[in-house]
Amino acid sequence: xxxxxxxxxxxxxxxxxxxxxxxxxxxxxxxxxxxxxxxxxxxxxxxxxxxxxxxxxxxxxxxxxxxxxxxxxxxxxxxxxxxxxxxxxxxxxxxxxxxxxxxxxxxxxxxxxxxxxxxxxxxxxxxxxxxxxxxxxxxxxxxxxxxxxxxxxxxxxxxxxxxxxxxxxxxxxxxxxxxxxxxxxxxxxxxxxxxxxxxxxxxxxxxxxxxxxxxxxxxxxxxxxxxxxxxxxxxxxxxxxxxxxxxxxxxxxxxxxxxxxxxxxxxxxxxxxxxxxxxxxxxxxxxxxxxxxxxxxxxxxxxxxxxxxxxxxxxxxxxxxxxxxxxxxxxxxxxx
Amino acid sequence: xxxxxxxxxxxxxxxxxxxxxxxxxxxxxxxxxxxxxxxxxxxxxxxxxxxxxxxxxxxxxxxxxxxxxxxxxxxxxxxxxxxxxxxxxxxxxxxxxxxxxxxxxxxxxxxxxxxxxxxxxxxxxxxxxxxxxxxxxxxxxxxxxxxxxxxxxxxxxxxxxxxxxxxxxxxxxxxxxxxxxxxxxxxxxxxxxxxxxxxxxxxxxxxxxxxxxxxxxxxxxxxxxxxxxxxxxxxxxxxxxxxxxxxxxxxxxxxxxxxxxxxxxxxxxxxxxxxxxxxxxxxxxxxxxxxxxxxxxxxxxxxxxxxxxxxxxxxxxxxxxxxxxxxxxxxxxxxx
Numbered sequence: 267x268x269x270x271x272x273x274x275x276x277x278x279x280x281x282x283x284x285x286x287x288x289x290x291x292x293x294x295x296x297x298x299x300x301x302x303x304x305x306x307x308x309x310x311x312x313x314x315x316x317x318x319x320x321x322x323x324x325x326x327x328x329x330x331x332x333x334x335x336x337x338x339x340x341x342x343x344x345x346x347x348x349x350x351x352x353x354x355x356x357x358x359x360x361x362x363x364x365x366x367x368x369x370x371x372x373x374x375x376x377x378x379x380x381x382x383x384x385x386x387x388x389x390x391x392x393x394x395x396x397x398x399x400x401x402x403x404x405x406x407x408x409x410x411x412x413x414x415x416x417x418x419x420x421x422x423x424x425x426x427x428x429x430x431x432x433x434x435x436x437x438x439x440x441x442x443x444x445x446x447x448x449x450x451x452x453x454x455x456x457x458x459x460x461x462x463x464x465x466x467x468x469x470x471x472x473x474x475x476x477x478x479x480x481x482x483x484x485x486x487x488x489x490x491x492x493x494x495x496x497x498x499x500x501x502x503x504x505x506x507x508x509x510x511x512x513x514x515x516x517x518x519x520x521x522x523x524x525x526x527x528x529x530x531x532x533x534x535x536x537x538x539x540x541x542x543x544x545x546x547x548x549x550x551x552x553x554x555x556x557x558x559x560x561x562x563x564x565x566x567x568x569x570x571x572x573x574x575x576x577x578x579x580x581x582x583x584x585x586x587x588x589x590x591x592x593x594x595x596x597x598x599x600x601x602x
Numbered sequence: 603x604x605x606x607x608x609x610x611x612x613x614x615x616x617x618x619x620x621x622x623x624x625x626x627x628x629x630x631x632x633x634x635x636x637x638x639x640x641x642x643x644x645x646x647x648x649x650x651x652x653x654x655x656x657x658x659x660x661x662x663x664x665x666x667x668x669x670x671x672x673x674x675x676x677x678x679x680x681x682x683x684x685x686x687x688x689x690x691x692x693x694x695x696x697x698x699x700x701x702x703x704x705x706x707x708x709x710x711x712x713x714x715x716x717x718x719x720x721x722x723x724x725x726x727x728x729x730x731x732x733x734x735x736x737x738x739x740x741x742x743x744x745x746x747x748x749x750x751x752x753x754x755x756x757x758x759x760x761x762x763x764x765x766x767x768x769x770x771x772x773x774x775x776x777x778x779x780x781x782x783x784x785x786x787x788x789x790x791x792x793x794x795x796x797x798x799x800x801x802x803x804x805x806x807x808x809x810x811x812x813x814x815x816x817x818x819x820x821x822x823x824x825x826x827x828x829x830x831x832x833x834x835x836x837x838x839x840x841x842x843x844x845x846x847x848x849x850x851x852x853x854x855x856x857x858x859x860x861x862x863x864x865x866x867x868x869x870x871x872x873x874x875x876x877x878x879x880x881x882x883x884x885x886x887x888x889x890x891x892x893x894x895x896x897x898x899x900x901x902x903x904x905x906x907x908x909x910x911x912x913x914x915x916x917x918x919x920x921x922x923x924x925x926x927x928x929x930x931x932x933x934x935x936x937x938x
Contacts (some may be wrong), residue, residue, distance in 0.1 A: 322603065327871060330873060349674070381829070489866070492867075513870075514870065517864070523867075524864050526864045527859040529876075530828040530832070530847050530850050531828075533847050533876060534879075535663060535877065535878070537878050540876045540877070541874070542866070542870035542874055544870035
């Protein structure tokens with residue numbers, strides 16, 4: 267083991283907004299043997315998530331920014347190859363905050379869980395059975411409090427989170443309208459993810475298309491974008507509407523605060539609620555979400571699609587690719 | 603009765619934004635005798651409320667706009683002098699949607715209730731025991747879900763609603779910060795309404811003053827203003843903060859939508875919730891609120907102050923006066 271090389275991706279410089287390939291550096295360094303209380307994980311997939319933009323920017327966030335020269339923070343899944351913590355043994359499949367590195371020597375506390383759904387693809391642990399699926403589950407069912415018969419609008423509707431939101435909403439008896447960019451993605455929304463209607467924000471007037479798809483307005487809006495798409499949805503709120511703010515992909519920079527239409531009157535007239543949330547805050551209920559998602563997957567009621575890039579060299583440009591909307595499904599790096 | 607004159611205030615022209623004296627006309631017309639199912643009420647006090655701006659503008663609202671030439675819609679309190687509905691008899695003190703008119707001949711359904719707190723001033727029915735107090739009660743306790751120990755910020759803190767919010771918050775064990783305009787109002791906040799701190803938005807930097815008064819941020823914000831005051835409070839949210847949108851007094855016009863700082867990131871980082879509400883939606887719980895408010899008033903735990911203008915001639919300019927912040931306490935017209 268001691269001669270193995272840890273290929274890793276570190277933050278080379280501090281971006282303003284979305285990081286691109288030039289903000290990272292791939293390097294090969296000697297593996298670090300685990301000390302007491304540490305575990306060595308050979309990672310198989312690295313996650314690429316919208317939240318990673320926030321993790322590298324020096325702006326108020328829920329976690330301190332990744333330091334220059336440090337391994338890029340990320341979720342990953344892989345196999346324990348050495349353990350100096352009694353809770354883990356070689357052969358365990360684990361997921362956690364291992365960063366973009368092939369051989370992660372981490373404190374046992376960095377492991378989020380042992381993956382037990384061994385009948386399902388291992389990569390699911392980073393997407394539909396990881397934070398993406400869990401975010402969709404609680405954002406829709408808890409924050410939006412979606413009920414049967416509700417009209418649910420979803421932005422980035424064909425994405426890793428959005429596609430799960432749309433499908434769970436259908437499972438719960440809602441009517442769904444997906445908003446995505448381009449004909450390929452709206453086709454995915456309709457054909458693969460079962461949306462009742464799909465709006466292409468690149469070629470359609472979102473407010474007008476929404477008026478047609480949902481003439482009485484929307485009860486729930488799962489908001490991954492902020493920006494013009496959300497501004498349009500906000501004009502179509504039904505009384506008592508609930509808006510879950512999951513992400514703000516359409517806004518590149520929050521310092522200084524960008525301006526846009528004030529939402530107060532729309533919230534007041536509709537007696538509507540707008541709420542920010544993070545899946546992390548539901549940690550004590552992850553098992554509930556994962557059990558439901560795994561069963562839906564097993565019975566074919568929920569589908570998940572992944573976009574897998576090959577090798578560490580693909581990682582530096584992956585976040586920018588995500589923000590350009592070029593991925594189809596959950597974006598992952600398969601480790602080389 | 604039939605020879606009596608009904609002095610009334612009608613909408614003479616459609617304002618854009620805040621109506622001023624020129625948008626109304628005082629006229630004397632013959633009283634209308636009540637038909638079957640109607641009640642004749644001799645009003646004693648007319649209410650002046652911020653919501654009346656919305657009722658005269660031709661913009662999306664929760665009620666259709668008052669028509670040109672029609673009696674101005676308002677709440678009022680007075681005595682039944684003739685009744686052709688078995689539920690009401692001469693001598694009953696009633697409050698309801700009687701409009702700005704001395705002798706209101708209305709369907710019985712326009713009466714909201716018989717006033718039973720005859721030990722308290724009759725005018726209270728329009729303020730602290732009317733929608734103002736009820737709005738404060740549900741906005742703070744239900745929408746903001748204020749809990750003991752919470753830091754509660756209130757805008758228009760010395761106003762009819764705000765002063766009740768601040769006092770109820772103290773009764774519930776919160777720490778309160780009032781935001782009001784000018785030294786006279788901030789003195790009222792501290793000395794009369796018991797706020798722990800008061801900020802003068804006309805002479806102070808609200809965000810900086812709030813950082814000093816509430817270094818850890820605010821848990822609850824009862825928002826009566828929108829605009830720059832609210833923009834400042836939004837930079838000081840504590841995790842899990844709840845914002846109740848009660849009014850938007852700082853914004854003169856919503857068509858087209860005014861722009862301001864986008865709130866999405868602040869709501870996301872703080873996992874905060876922003877919700878519009880109307881007291882009307884709590885109609886089935888009015889009795890609960892009124893009973894609590896009346897008891898607090900009787901035991902001196904809650905105080906209410908009124909600003910009473912004399913006669914119908916004072917009514918046309920009253921809404922503009924309210925928006926200029928020139929009243930001290932609940933603004934009323936005493937009928938001549």
